[in-house]
Amino acid sequence: MLNVILLGPPGAGKGTQAKTLSERTDLAHVASGDLFRAALREGTELGMLAKSYMDRGELVPDEVVIRMILERIQRPDCANGVIFDGFPRTRDQATALEAALVDKHQSKIAAVLYLDVPQDVLLRRIAGRQTCKTCGATYNIYYFPSHRPGICDACGGKLYQRSDDSIETAQHRLDVYFEQTMPLIEHYRLQGCLHEVDGRREISLVTEAMLIALSLNGTAK
Numbered sequence: 034m035l036n037v038i039l040l041g042p043p044g045a046g047k048g049t050q051a052k053t054l055s056e057r058t059d060l061a062h063v064a065s066g067d068l069f070r071a072a073l074r075e076g077t078e079l080g081m082l083a084k085s086y087m088d089r090g091e092l093v094p095d096e097v098v099i100r101m102i103l104e105r106i107q108r109p110d111c112a113n114g115v116i117f118d119g120f121p122r123t124r125d126q127a128t129a130l131e132a133a134l135v136d137k138h139q140s141k142i143a144a145v146l147y148l149d150v151p152q153d154v155l156l157r158r159i160a161g162r163q164t165c166k167t168c169g170a171t172y173n174i175y176y177f178p179s180h181r182p183g184i185c186d187a188c189g190g191k192l193y194q195r196s197d198d199s200i201e202t203a204q205h206r207l208d209v210y211f212e213q214t215m216p217l218i219e220h221y222r223l224q225g226c227l228h229e230v231d232g233r234r235e236i237s238l239v240t241e242a243m244l245i246a247l248s249l250n251g252t253a254k
């Protein structure tokens with residue numbers, strides 16, 4: 034059982050890396066933002082509640098996120114371990130996760146991979162992000178455009194721009210990140226499980242650096 038957290042600002046590449054890492058290992062990809070967007074597509078109360086915060090670039094209240102994630106990691110696909118993408122984002126979320134893992138006699142957090150990317154690059158990545166409505170694949174109009182504009186290479190689905198990726202909301206999300214999530218870097222550094230990964234590099238190089246940090250570079254698919 035290996036639990037890994039991907040920590041980093043919006044646009045750092047957490048989702049991109051988590052998807053590949055999960056395909057190349059037997060770890061489940063658990064992304065809080067994706068779970069909220071799925072809930073919204075299904076029209077659930079959780080989805081509506083989350084949307085009101087997401088649209089403003091604010092964090093969804095801790096108790097809501099925590100409940101959702103603790104439920105999600107009970108599912109059988111999480112038995113070998115989890116790659117957490119976008120969770121925890123506050124100290125209270127981190128504490129709740131640690132307590133839940135102890136309670137369930139599951140292994141602790143094995144590693145926290147902190148993706149470091151400068152702000153100007155982040156804003157460009159966010160502004161260019163396009164996501165597939167059907168399969169969730171992510172493209173970037175500046176760095177990795179799809180072959181046909183607006184159409185997913187993988188499944189032919191429609192690409193859309195997240196409404197919270199507008200420049201104003203993105204800037205606010207970065208401010209929220211600095212204030213509420215950045216303190217977690219120190220929290221995990223003190224626990225001795227923090228690995229810094231230079232997120233400015235090419236996607237495949239970032240993946241390799243992460244596998245090395247997890248000592249999985251010899252065994253990953």
Ligand code: ADP
Pocket residue numbers: 041042043044045046047048049050158159161162163171172173174176177232233234235236239
């Ligand atoms: P996060 O989940 O941290 O918000 P994403 O994985 O969605 O970040 O990446 C944000 C955007 O940047 C996407 O459009 C993605 O295609 C692009 N991207 C991700 N990693 C890199 C990279 N190493 N170099 C350039 N662009 C990247």
Ligand code: ADP
Pocket residue numbers: 042043044047065066067069086087088090091092093094098118119120121122123126197206
């Ligand atoms: P990114 O990493 O690109 O900012 P996410 O998809 O992870 O985007 O998150 C989108 C939004 O979903 C956040 O701005 C926030 O409103 C909400 N959200 C996601 N994860 C959490 C979390 N752990 N705690 C609180 N809110 C969250």
Ligand code: ZN
Pocket residue numbers: 165166167168169170185186187188189190
């Ligand atoms: Zn697709």
